[in-house]
């Protein structure tokens with residue numbers, strides 16, 4: 001099997017390459033990721049991340065998300081899959097939205113692909129309004145809708161939700177999602193695969 005980032009043949013690699021043959025990355029590439037259990041709060045809600053958003057993580061995310069390398073989908077949660085399954089048992093994954101333009105441009109839903117390997121219940125109740133469509137809204141509507149996130153019409157949410165995103169940079173998207181959650185949601189947690197240094 002070849003490493004999905006550098007293309008090196010893993011069969012001739014280190015002991016760990018052979019031992020963890022299921023990892024789509026070779027140990028050399030994996031070592032450049034900085035795994036770290038990062039805990040913080042966003043608008044008072046407990047949040048957790050598994051990696052520092054560094055160059056290695058960022059290039060892999062860009063190759064996956066913006067260059068359409070969908071084969072990389074299982075790379076991101078490979079090391080933490082079992083842990084997340086256990087830690088957030090009973091929660092429904094609630095994926096952060098992209099704009100319709102982005103979905104069309106990419107041709108796939110990157111978070112859906114990324115979180116699929118957890119085999120947990122998933123919901124996508126939010127919509128993200130693009131700058132273009134936002135101009136059509138009235139001033140008050142614009143003010144009410146923080147970070148251009150809205151709840152999709154008719155969206156029904158379970159009682160326990162885990163808001164998920166690939167990375168947290170400013171927290172604006174997650175914060176916007178928190179602000180439109182209906183009261184029927186009793187327990188909320190946040191998980192982002194990586195976190196930018198400002199959250200450390």
Ligand SMILES: [Zn+2]
Nearest residue numbers: 003006026029
């Ligand atoms: Zn590699």
